[in-house]
Amino acid sequence: MYDLLRGMRIVEGAAFIAGPSCGLHFSQLGAEVVRFDTIGGGPDAKRWPLADNGASFYWEGLNKGKKSVAIDLSRPQGRELAQRLATAGDGLFVTNYPVDGFLSYDKLASLRPDLINLRVMGWVDGTPAVDYTINAAVGVPLMTGPVDSPSPVNHVLPAWDLLTGAYGAFALLAAERDRRATAKGREIRLALSDIAAATLGNLGQVAEVLAQDGDRKRNGNDLFGAFGRDFVTRDGKRLMIVAITRRQWEKLVEVLELGPAIRQIEANMGVSFAEDEGARFTHRTLLNPLVEAALAEHIADSLAPLFDAAGICWSRYQSLAEAVANDDRLFRGSEIFNEVSHPGGGRYPTPGCAARLPQDDRRAAAPSPRLGAQTDEVLAEWLGMSSGEIGALHDQGFVA
Amino acid sequence: MYDLLRGMRIVEGAAFIAGPSCGLHFSQLGAEVVRFDTIGGGPDAKRWPLADNGASFYWEGLNKGKKSVAIDLSRPQGRELAQRLATAGDGLFVTNYPVDGFLSYDKLASLRPDLINLRVMGWVDGTPAVDYTINAAVGVPLMTGPVDSPSPVNHVLPAWDLLTGAYGAFALLAAERDRRATAKGREIRLALSDIAAATLGNLGQVAEVLAQDGDRKRNGNDLFGAFGRDFVTRDGKRLMIVAITRRQWEKLVEVLELGPAIRQIEANMGVSFAEDEGARFTHRTLLNPLVEAALAEHIADSLAPLFDAAGICWSRYQSLAEAVANDDRLFRGSEIFNEVSHPGGGRYPTPGCAARLPQDDRRAAAPSPRLGAQTDEVLAEWLGMSSGEIGALHDQGFVA
Numbered sequence: 001m002y003d004l005l006r007g008m009r010i011v012e013g014a015a016f017i018a019g020p021s022c023g024l025h026f027s028q029l030g031a032e033v034v035r036f037d038t039i040g041g042g043p044d045a046k047r048w049p050l051a052d053n054g055a056s057f058y059w060e061g062l063n064k065g066k067k068s069v070a071i072d073l074s075r076p077q078g079r080e081l082a083q084r085l086a087t088a089g090d091g092l093f094v095t096n097y098p099v100d101g102f103l104s105y106d107k108l109a110s111l112r113p114d115l116i117n118l119r120v121m122g123w124v125d126g127t128p129a130v131d132y133t134i135n136a137a138v139g140v141p142l143m144t145g146p147v148d149s150p151s152p153v154n155h156v157l158p159a160w161d162l163l164t165g166a167y168g169a170f171a172l173l174a175a176e177r178d179r180r181a182t183a184k185g186r187e188i189r190l191a192l193s194d195i196a197a198a199t200l201g202n203l204g205q206v207a208e209v210l211a212q213d214g215d216r217k218r219n220g221n222d223l224f225g226a227f228g229r230d231f232v233t234r235d236g237k238r239l240m241i242v243a244i245t246r247r248q249w250e251k252l253v254e255v256l257e258l259g260p261a262i263r264q265i266e267a268n269m270g271v272s273f274a275e276d277e278g279a280r281f282t283h284r285t286l287l288n289p290l291v292e293a294a295l296a297e298h299i300a301d302s303l304a305p306l307f308d309a310a311g312i313c314w315s316r317y318q319s320l321a322e323a324v325a326n327d328d329r330l331f332r333g334s335e336i337f338n339e340v341s342h343p344g345g346g347r348y349p350t351p352g353c354a355a356r357l358p359q360d361d362r363r364a365a366a367p368s369p370r371l372g373a374q375t376d377e378v379l380a381e382w383l384g385m386s387s388g389e390i391g392a393l394h395d396q397g398f399v400a
Numbered sequence: 401m402y403d404l405l406r407g408m409r410i411v412e413g414a415a416f417i418a419g420p421s422c423g424l425h426f427s428q429l430g431a432e433v434v435r436f437d438t439i440g441g442g443p444d445a446k447r448w449p450l451a452d453n454g455a456s457f458y459w460e461g462l463n464k465g466k467k468s469v470a471i472d473l474s475r476p477q478g479r480e481l482a483q484r485l486a487t488a489g490d491g492l493f494v495t496n497y498p499v500d501g502f503l504s505y506d507k508l509a510s511l512r513p514d515l516i517n518l519r520v521m522g523w524v525d526g527t528p529a530v531d532y533t534i535n536a537a538v539g540v541p542l543m544t545g546p547v548d549s550p551s552p553v554n555h556v557l558p559a560w561d562l563l564t565g566a567y568g569a570f571a572l573l574a575a576e577r578d579r580r581a582t583a584k585g586r587e588i589r590l591a592l593s594d595i596a597a598a599t600l601g602n603l604g605q606v607a608e609v610l611a612q613d614g615d616r617k618r619n620g621n622d623l624f625g626a627f628g629r630d631f632v633t634r635d636g637k638r639l640m641i642v643a644i645t646r647r648q649w650e651k652l653v654e655v656l657e658l659g660p661a662i663r664q665i666e667a668n669m670g671v672s673f674a675e676d677e678g679a680r681f682t683h684r685t686l687l688n689p690l691v692e693a694a695l696a697e698h699i700a701d702s703l704a705p706l707f708d709a710a711g712i713c714w715s716r717y718q719s720l721a722e723a724v725a726n727d728d729r730l731f732r733g734s735e736i737f738n739e740v741s742h743p744g745g746g747r748y749p750t751p752g753c754a755a756r757l758p759q760d761d762r763r764a765a766a767p768s769p770r771l772g773a774q775t776d777e778v779l780a781e782w783l784g785m786s787s788g789e790i791g792a793l794h795d796q797g798f799v800a
Contacts, residue, residue, distance in 0.1 A: 004571075004578040016644075021602060025567065029574050043645045048625025048678055049608035049616070057604030057611070058625075064602075105758075123729060124756065128648070128713040132623055136630070136640035138730065139720030141621075143556045145545055152630060152638065152717050154621045156543045159559035162599060166566035167425065171404075171755045173573045174429050178404040186759040194754045197730040197737070199562060200720060201751035202424060202464075203417070204457030206731060208449035209721040210748050211457070216449070216720075221541075221554045223532055225448025225458075230536070230552060238552065240536035244416075245443045248528070278448055313528040317552050320539030320600060320616075321609040329523060330538065330597040331606060337597070348610050351601035354594045355571045356524065358505075359586040 001065065001352045001363035005031040008176075009089030009382070012036075012066065013082060013103060015044040017131070017158050018120040018192070019096045020062040021165030022172070027065035027366070028353040034378050035066045036085055038073040039400040041371055055344025060368040064340075064350065069379070070372030070400040078398050087112035088382045091185065092176060094168070096120040105187040114185040116175045118168050124191035131158040134192045138200060139215070147220045160192045167195065222288075227252075227273075227280035230317065231291055237300035238317040241291065246274050251310040256294040262287075324349075335362065343370040372400045401465065401752045401763035405431040408576075409489030409782070412436075412466065413482060413503060415444040417531070417558050418520040418592070419496045420462040421565030422572070427465035427766070428753040434778050435466045436485055438473040439800040441771055455744025460768040464740075464750065469779070470772030470800040478798050487512035488782045491585065492576060494568070496520040505587040514585040516575045518568050524591035531558040534592045538600060539615070547620045560592045567595065622688075627652075627673075627680035630717065631691055637700035638717040641691065646674050651710040656694040662687075724749075735762065743770040772800045 008031040012023035020035070027033040037045065047058040069085065072078035079102045086093045086103060091112050096119070097103040105117050122129025132154060135141060141152030168190050175186055200206055209215055222229045227249060228242035243249040253262050253273075265286050266272055271279040273287070280287060295303075300316065307314050324331045331337055332349055340350035352365035379385045379399070393399045408431040412423035420435070427433040437445065447458040469485065472478035479502045486493045486503060491512050496519070497503040505517050522529025532554060535541060541552030568590050575586055600606055609615055622629045627649060628642035643649035653662050653673075665686050666672055671679040673687070680687060695703075700716065707714050724731045731737055732749055740750035752765035779785045779799070793799045 004574045017603070024602060025570055029571070046677065047644075048681065049604045049611075050678065051607070051611055057607040059604075061602045061604040061607065122713075124734075125729065127708065128711055129715065130642050130644065130713055132628055132642055133640050133713055133715035136717045137715040137727065138723055139718060140557055141630075141717060142719045145553050152621070153545050153553060154623075154630070154640070155555050155557065155559075156619075156624070157540055157555065157559055157599075158603075159555075159557055159562070162559070162563050163566055166563055166570060167754065170425055170566060170570040170573060171429070173570060173577065174404045177573065177577065184759070186757055189756040189758065190754065191756075193730060194734070194736055194756065197734060198751035198754035199557075201731075201737065201749070202421060202461045203558075204449045204459075204461040205720060206724055206751075207451070207457040207461065207746060207748045209724055211449075211451055211746065214721050219556075221552070223554075224556070228532055230541075230554070240533050240554070242530050242532055244447075244530065277446065278450065281448065308527065311528055313522075313530055313533055315529065315533035315537040317536045317541060318539060319542045320605060321614050323538055324606055324609055327537065329525065330593060331601075334524075334594070334597060336594055337601065346607055346611065348607045349601070351598035351606075354567065354590065354598035356589040356591075356594065357586055358589065359584075 001028055001030065001366060002357055002360050003030040005029040008032065008092070010034070010092040010094065011086050011089055012094045013086060014094055014096045014120065015042045016096065017062065017161035018164040018168065019094050021162060022094050022118065022168040023066060024062055024064060025166060025169040033066045034069060034085070034089065034374070034382065035063060036069040036071050036082055037371060039070045039372070045371070051344055051346050053345055055342070055346060057346070060342045060344055060346070063368045065366035066369055067374035067378055068369035068371050069375045072398050075398065081398060083108060083111060084383055085378070087115055091115045092172060094118045094172065099126055109185060112185070114179060114183055116172060116179060116185055117187045118172045119187060119189050120164055120168060121189060121191040123193045124189065129192055131161045131192060134160050134196050137193070138196045143216060143218060145218065145220070147218050149218065160196050163199065164190055164192055164195045222281070222284055225281050226277040227284070227287060229288060231295040233295050233298055233300040233303060235299050239295070239300065240315050240317060242313040243280065244277060244313070247311065248313050249280065250274055251312050255306050255310050255312060256291065258290050258294060261290050338364045340365050340367050342367045343373070375399050401428055401430065401766060402757055402760050403430040405429040408432065408492070410434070410492045410494065411486050411489055412494045413486060414494055414496045414520065415442045416496065417462065417561035418564040418568065419494050421562060422494050422518065422568040423466060424462055424464060425566060425569040433466045434469060434485070434489065434774070434782065435463060436469040436471050436482055437771060439470045439772070445771070451744055451746050453745055455742070455746060457746070460742045460744055460746070463768045465766030466769055467774035467778055468769035468771050469775045472798050475798065481798060483508060483511060484783055485778070487515055491515045492572060494518045494572065499526055509585060512585070514579060514583055516572060516579060516585055517587045518572045519587060519589050520564055520568060521589060521591040523593045524589065529592055531561045531592060534560050534596050537593070538596045543616060543618060545618065545620070547618050549618065560596050563599065564590055564592055564595050622681070622684055625681050626677040627684070627687060629688060631695040633695050633698055633700040633703060635699050639695070639700065640715050640717060642713040643680065644677060644713070647711065648713050649680065650674055651712050655706050655710050655712060656691065658690050658694060661690050738764045740765050740767050742767045775799050
């Protein structure tokens, strides 16, 4: 938590990962983020993983530091209240509601013309999609997994969702910056399908499949276009080792004492692996066995300090539970994590802002809200309602 | 390309994906982004995929719309010039150079106290890391792939790099916003290791492994915590089908005419799959065979319109080459792509800004620069050098 965006007031009406992670990024840089849900919780209120008592670790993780307002969105009066809230504050609204529903840009802009409305979408034409279906559509599962895999391998990290959330935060802030100069409101439509397509274009992979008139072959665990793969030590530890830069390669060859063998291959093949990173990939069937044999002679714990001293780019493979338990660089020992008690009853290491700002004071990570915890506060302070009006809304069950 | 950030001037001295993708995001919203490289190109100048003539589709893809300055960074005078450039423009500098080198924050802040310096890192302690090694360290490869896989499965999408680039763009813009009010400069350190750790925390997975005292089991291609997997039609087409919301589930059951069979399972197990998305995951060994059998009776082309009409969340699996050739929603038919001729000699569909802004005019995607194409222009306009000074730098080989 930092204070860079202190004073900024944003509203979020969104479920799942992309929209809520966007709001989370704002919250962790100091903005006041109000999230509304239907009474009892939206479609992501019970997403797994769950605590034993049924609390959603997922919901808690994505909504830290936000204020929660609960509104009956099934009734017109509740929807009208949501429209008022979406256009309150600084007129910055993050949603994944449909383009043409009660939270459409046109409806909201008629209430507040300078509204900036980030709308996260699946397919840009409105067809439903989630990270998994977009990933299948752009071909990543057919690039992933063992070379001889008979079927696609889905990724488990919702990368498109996460990228959409972070990019959406950037785009929303860019629009807010422009609005300061122009007073212009606008909608920003950000579809998982567009994010995925643009990303594969940005990585050169669209040009690649067109230039070679077909797909890149599956490479299993090998890094594409340079040297890198998983290798196993004598004591059965598996390491990911990468050599993209010249220095990384030369140091790896030096530490593993592979110089003579490598020079022999270079002479036979007429290449320089130091100068041509791509040659390391082209000839990986010659190079990988050398590194395999070298790793099989070493104990991981004795190799690690040699690798680190030489500046080699590597890591052990560890499971998440192992990393949480043992790797102080990542979780428990990291300054971005602190123990937080969440309203669901859990207390566990919780991340704040992923960036580190040495010139700023870091505040501790915040808990998620209880659903509806700030309903009355927000109705009063953001919408200017009297306690009588708020009481009437409660009496009629429009808010909770 | 949009004009939201028109007039903003940013400098990038960065290689590979995270830093350059951050600069790309700024460029595509209208900022003027100057990238400097050492003469002949930095460590990412020849990253695969390559065109037949050796041009890097990767470099071209990540540096679209930027201006390129080539400086001899091996000599002190060249490094000094890079320091001047890094602190020029609006004092916004994106880099992945080491914390303590010639582009350290302290050195640059002594030249320009209000500099905002986004520094992308591997491990936050300065240890080298790339997307692949961080991924191995946080456990994702051990969650990925078939349930009975004997080894980790690396992801092929550099998700941590991409997320770092997009989040870094957001953080940089937030700092620039704060600077307008406070005049404060600062460094923003953004490590792949912190991004990965924070993300797994945000998704609830750190809480999960602590609560259950161990790792989530591998789930193969099954979506965690709801219904979803790959299924094969009678004509051998593979589809990803997902049902997270109640409506998605009910429509899937309806279209596949599984109502009676599902109700039988619900009665036997004492659950409601409509009300409890998690039950769909818990009992997936009962549900998956029903959907498998139903899919095996249908041709993909006849199922697709039924699925779409019902609002089911699904996609075909297609390879990237298939998607580029046939799926007009993603690449060739998409308004975010247009044909661009790049200086490397290639002409191919190239993405502009991934967001769509219906209230703004979209400009076409821009080509990447030739290395050093704007050296003289930038030295003159950004550093105020005379043609004589620039000529002397050329004569001495400090710039190209």
